[in-house]
Every structure is written in structure tokens, then in C-alpha cells.
Amino acid sequence: MAYKITSQCISCNLCESVCPTGAIKVEGTRHWIDSELCTNCVGSIHTVPQCKAGCPTCDGCVKETNDYWESWFAKYNRVIGKLTKKQDYWERWFDCYSQKFSEQMQKHQGEILGV
Structure with missing residues (x-):
């Protein structure tokens, strides 16, 4: 299950810089997460998803449910x-x-x- 960037995003680009897989994409002012690349930081040195941990708004990056x-x-x-x-x-x-x-x-x- 990948994460998604919500309307609470303030376009600070912190999530883009901390993502270990490069799953954060930016198109103009819109940020989004490529679900094909997002691994929820599983299998990396991180214990929590870095996009969620680094988000200053707390609700700018949330788990996307299917x-x-x-x-x-x-x-x-x-x-x-x-x-x-x-x-x-x-x-x-x-x-x-x-x-x-x-x-x-x-x-x-x-x-x-x-x-």
C-alpha cells in the first residue's frame, strides 16, 4: 500500500529530498507519489516511511487505502x-x-x- 500526498501539502519539497526510492514526483506545483516505486521504506534502513515522517503538516502525506x-x-x-x-x-x-x-x-x- 503506497502513500499519497494530500491537499494539505505546502510544497516544501522535504518529502522529495528524503524519499529513498525517488517515488516522489513533482509536476508544476503538484506533488504525487509513484505507487510503482513506493515501498513504504520497507527493506531500507528506515523504520517508518520517510515522506510521512518528514512532512511538516502531518497530514500532507497519508497512507493510501485500496x-x-x-x-x-x-x-x-x-x-x-x-x-x-x-x-x-x-x-x-x-x-x-x-x-x-x-x-x-x-x-x-x-x-x-x-x-
Whole structure:
């Protein structure tokens, strides 16, 4: 399974310079990976694919799946992960806001009652 360069690519050419097989191709400003040449860096001195490891955007170079369902579930899990994190964020925000609001109300009531 080869890797592919996504729309997150910033055309920094780091992947091209670190690829041990020369699988990274550039046509104008578009970068792409030749799947015939890409070996995922297996059989080389590298333990991880160098295009992925060297990418400064983290999502500029991703594993390309050939199986439709594998791709579907990968995207589904990414989306669910993002939604879950956002839900946690808003719950924490609400808890913090509620606590601060409650403290201010108690302080304000104390001032009104002269306590």
C-alpha cells in the first residue's frame, strides 16, 4: 500500500529530498507519489516511511487505502474523534463558566445583603 500526498501539502519539497526510492514526483506545483516505486521504506534502513515522517503538516502525506471500507472506517473514526474532543471541550468550558458565574453571584448577593 503506497502513500499519497494530500491537499494539505505546502510544497516544501522535504518529502522529495528524503524519499529513498525517488517515488516522489513533482509536476508544476503538484506533488504525487509513484505507487510503482513506493515501498513504504520497507527493506531500507528506515523504520517508518520517510515522506510521512518528514512532512511538516502531518497530514500532507497519508497512507493510501485500496479497500473502500477501510477508507470509510478510517474517515469515520477521525470524524468521531474530532466530535468527541469538541464535546469534552464544551463540557469543560460550561463547567468552568458555571462555576465562575456561581462564584460571582454569591459574591454579589453577599454585597447586597451586607455579609
